[in-house]
Amino acid sequence: MKTPREKAFAREFDSEVRKLNAIITFAIYCLSLLLIKLLYDSLVQLPTVSLEVIISVAVLMLAGAAVMFKRFAHKSVQRISVLATKLDSLLATTSEIRAEIHTDILLEKILHNALAMSGAEGAILYTVENDRLVCRNAEGNGLEKLKGSSLPLMEGVPGWVVKSSLVVRLGSGATTIEGLPEKTGFEEFMCNSLLFAPMITHSKVVGVIGLCNLRKGESSGEDEAIISYFADQAAISLENARLYEDQLNFETHISEILLQAMDAHRPIKRAHSENVARYSHLIGKAINLPFAREKNLHIASMLHDIGFIKYRPETEMTDKVFRHHCLAGYTMLKSISVYKDVAPIVLHHHERFDGTGYPNKLKGEDIPLEARIIAIAEAFDAMTSASTYKQSMGMGEAVHELLTHAGTQFDPALVKIFIDAIYQSKVRIPPLDKTAQSGRAQVIRLHEGEGEKGPFAGVLPSPASSGR
Known part of the structure; x- marks a missing residue:
């Protein structure tokens, strides 16, 4: 079609x-x-x-x-x-x-498109991993059973393709190539014709695309040229996806190191960042935040208080330190290239919607959206977590506080979205540490059916009034 x-x-x-x-x-x-x-x-x-x-x-x-x-x-x-x-x-x-950046999805698209363009009955995709060719994906003509299998790097026709960097076509009038091994690896799959194309990038073969039972009646030269070009583009895409995943792993390791440093420096705030990230995610998901911005929101939520590690724990609760930890965190993160979009969020997460916050007294929508989200998530966790206050609040009281300060401290639209999100998701507040439970209020958990009868009575909107 x-x-x-x-x-x-x-x-x-x-x-x-x-x-x-x-x-x-x-x-x-x-x-x-x-x-x-x-x-x-x-x-x-x-x-x-x-x-x-x-x-x-x-x-x-x-x-x-x-x-x-x-x-x-x-x-x-x-x-x-x-x-x-x-x-x-x-x-x-x-x-x-x-445009695809996720390796697993990319491998599926490469195989599907190779089948569609060639009209072949089956296709297989090998990647070069150390000294072996690993079958990462296979489809059609019974080839699925090969998925996950591997063979020595230089074995058979696929190995010869890796060594020579040449396209090989077998059957259907193809010419014999001197030195080509007899073993193809497809002997049991009733393949009357085969085509193997190397995936080349930077003059290096990173994989092989194999096609079984090509369409008949068309110019093999044209098909070979098209599949060869496609294989090279697939190699470039695969390399880009791997680089992206390596970058994510790098960011994850750096973030983990910074989080461990924060926990070691301020044990009393342990799990605070994870809670803020969890609550921020609820808002980001509810407003359909794009993937890239949702990722930045998550990282900023985890590292929003990173500036505190520049100060001694015994002085961290002073007003002076509180007013400087945002700038300190921003200064630390802006010099790390992978955090260039995260640093401004950390800088402004204590701005107030009415313009009386710090450090720059930004007002309303001049405050970055992600920073406004974190402000709500952090306040909610601070009110419901015993590791922050001497006496934690119940969820109903915390929600009431958010509504009270909507329009002054918090973005009122985001407050409503957050309350609706925790109502819909039946969010649970993590329990207090055993050592912290004595003399403190138990954290109230929201269970099925408590939206109208439990701690949210008279505070949370009903599903009908929430607009959903």
């Missing part, structure tokens, strides 16, 4: 070729008439019967040439149109896989 874009391209291409055909045909007729005129002038002395025969033969030859030309032109247009469609599909497919 052609896409509208492909159909439009095909129509435009056919129109231009038909115009060219008409011009060439007209030129041929003109030259033929000129030739007939010259023949007539030179043969005018011949008998009438002979002249008529010559003219008739010339006309028949001209008509035959015109018919043959038309058929040849039509066939050429069809082949060029098919190739143009393939190239258009290749560009669209390449764009799709280049």
